[in-house]
Amino acid sequence: MTARSEKTARPVVRVENLVKRYSKKKLAGPGAEVRALDGVSFSILKGTTLAIVGQSGSGKSTLALCLACLEKATSGSIWFEETDITQLTEKEYRRIRRQIQLIFQDPVNSFHASWTMLEILTEPLALQGNVRRDEMRARAHVLLEQVGLSPEMEGRIPAELSGGQRQRLAIARALTLEPKLLILDEALSALDCSVQAQIANLLLELQDSLGMTCLFISHDLAMAAHLADEIAVMSRGQIVEQGPPDKILKEPESRVTRELLAAVPRLNFSRPGMAES
Template sequence: MNRESGRTPLLRAVDLRKDFPVAGSGGLLRRPRTFTAVDGVSFDLHAGETLALVGESGSGKSTTARLASRLVDVTSGTVLLDGTDVTRATGQQLARVRRTVQVVFQDPFSSLNPRHTVERIVTAPLRYQGRAVPGGARAFTRGLMERVGLNPDHSERYPSQFSGGQAQRIGIARALAVRPRVLVCDEAVSALDVSVQAQIIDLLRSLQAEEGFACLFIAHDLAVVRQIATSVAVMTQGRIVEAGARDDVFDRPQDDYTTSLLRAVPRIPAEWDAERRERAAQRAAGTVGTR
């Protein structure tokens, strides 16, 4: 994707493949069977762009994200970060990948240590990389909490003392602590209420406008994807079957699978949408009466 632009992408995946062994399939005289979760996936991701990988559960999109962020080793293929091959990176080179690529996970509570305060959680990436915390841990954490819409005075609280949406904001603050150039969001809003989803999407867009990072956004909810993505890649059975600019994929799908996904998205009747827009305009103008 986007290879005609002539720009070096921040993140490039080339022909990624991932095979997992099938439990109990091997034996003394039998070769273990494997399941191919990702099969020949390629894409480019540039600064300031959001590429959404979409598809049904089991399509391979989350595994692709883990391969691209080097959380999982590839079976074959290549991952390039800012033009450098990091597919087999170890040691200091892998540490550089960790500084450049950060992940926000689906379930914020499972990815936040329940025994650590927000301050300790948010500053963990810097400590693990042996880097000093600018301005001290307390001030640094308070600044990040304010940026993601949390009360800075709550930096000594624990994850269990926050709502799901607030916990996800903590996860985003932790990811931003090292000022990554690529942010991977793996179903980062799928477990949240619709109203909270909208808040997190708005937050991500605002932070991206400020920082200029690239975003690899994994989702199965196409309504959410349309709000945040600049480009879309549709996956099924471990392969990308269609990719392109967001509006092209949504308005002019070329693949039958993409069409079936779009048909499954709930539609708001035109008259309902018109009424919603009119009332929103009235509220903005302060002309809506109370009932």
């Protein structure tokens, strides 16, 4: 039996009938609202990845923000292990905050601008207080290598990095604390293909070694299929289709899924505009 097939059947996350409405009073008059999430339910088993795919504006980032407690849901529940995190006070949430890490597409504002890469990577461990400095530095170096960055860059600040390097730093930082749930919101989208593949494989390795659970949000159905055990397709704040990657790729049921499939160049062999030879 492979490690991947030994996953336990225990959900780490269970979302029930989640609704998030934003009011847009300023633009459309009093009472007008956007239903960014309109009754979303799913669970993610420990050690597995659920990919959420969907077109722009379908509610993916809103879902990520609610799961990371950065937005408050209008109604519904989000169970993280035994706790409904929609009901937590700020103080209670601080206890579990480290176990849920969210990485965005552009992490530029999530770093202290004057901190070096080494400081950024060791600060979460330093806060724990029981890890020696040389040990923290060694761990930071391992993480940097894992995400394809050189430990020799440890003294650089975020402004001295390219967009792709900053993204890899954000991923390394999120992994420092070995979170139980890692949410990636288009976190690989801006990286070039070889780095995407390297980080995708790192995520798969970490799942096997740490039993980490992932929510992977993307426009890219091919990458979602590579990484995920299950894919959920969102449209207008709802999950319109959910199933194993094979099923979604080969027998898509909804129009939205077929449109997303058509947009995947790696699955679409007859590229428009290419002369046949």
